[in-house]
Amino acid sequence: MDRSKQHRAVVGWGAAASLLILAMVAGDILLAAADWRVYLVVQDALAGKATEAEFTAAADFWDSVRGPRWLLLLVPVYAVFAVWMWRARLNAEALGGPGSQRRARAWALAGWITPVANLWVPYQVVSDVWKASAPGRSAPRARLAVWWGALLVGTYVGNGYVNLVKNELDTVDDLRRLVTLSTTSAVLDVVAGVIILHVIHRVSTWQTQRRAEARR
Template identity: 45%
Template sequence: MSRTKTSAPTTRGRRVPKNWKPVGTRAIVASALIALVLVTDVLETVADVSGAAALDAVLLWVNAGALVVAAVAFIMWLWRARANAELLVGPHGQRLTREWVIGAWICPVVNLWFPYRVVVDVWRASAPDRGNIRDGLVVWWWMTFLVSWLFTRYITLAGIVDAGPLVVSCALDVASGVFALLVVRRISDWQALARG
């Protein structure tokens, strides 16, 4: 029996690196869960502002659970996207090691900018025209995420329950979530184009 050497699979005439894995499914799952967080956040805010305490309590728990699951799905997507980005530009094209995809979110103090660095490096590596890439969308996502997180912590710790700050907090959450959805979509589309 003769053995034939098999080559890496190709798509549209290009060689796909051995460890390349599409991010499409992970992107869809992460995006659906982020959207669920946004919907439950809006519903919970409406219930809170309108004084529906029982519904607000239920939606608060649903939103918290959805947020945890969405965060895990986002990190799983980012892990795979980061691995693919390394295949596109090499390990030196990323400022942080792959372990920071997880550690950046949980390590105090550096979690204020390391997640941004991980995502922006993946963004730049995945872009089809790396020479002319603009980071504006990633910057908007990270800024709205940080402001939303800090503002929500502030009103929670201060015990503020007025409708105005609650609506502002929800609006910041929604803006951050929409930007996150756009970032996931753009990186995933770019990586799909890069390999076929």
């Protein structure tokens, strides 16, 4: 069998990637909630309304969700999604032909880690996989632009959050900026997460169905 035409199973990898992405988004929401809890307790403390126990509980919760366990989650998220992306990219080429993909296969992985190119190449790869996988008429791709925009801006905001946390949070204004960044990052991550979950599900379903139809 021509290996370029061989179908790669994607449903299982897509399900695993989806669960990990959900966990990562949930972590972002928890982090934003923890930031808000600390900020509000500090506000109450300045007004003489918060107890020491409330402040300690808020600080403990903040430390727990900022722990390294959430950073460790990034590794399997990216690894499993990369496997799904690679297999989906190969299937898309088999379904639509080499001309359906603007980028060579290697860019399905390298596009995410290559400086400058990572600003648009992953979007092109996902967009081409989506288009080649869709049965019949071309599926609308506007949602992919929203996903990519939310992901890029969310990454930028997230980096700002990390840089702020590295410094001493000495004032209420520092905490206010912190909650603004974490809330914005969480909202953008939810938007990007919901869309990419939809993309993973649809592409996996389309490719599996078209493979089954071709074997009849």
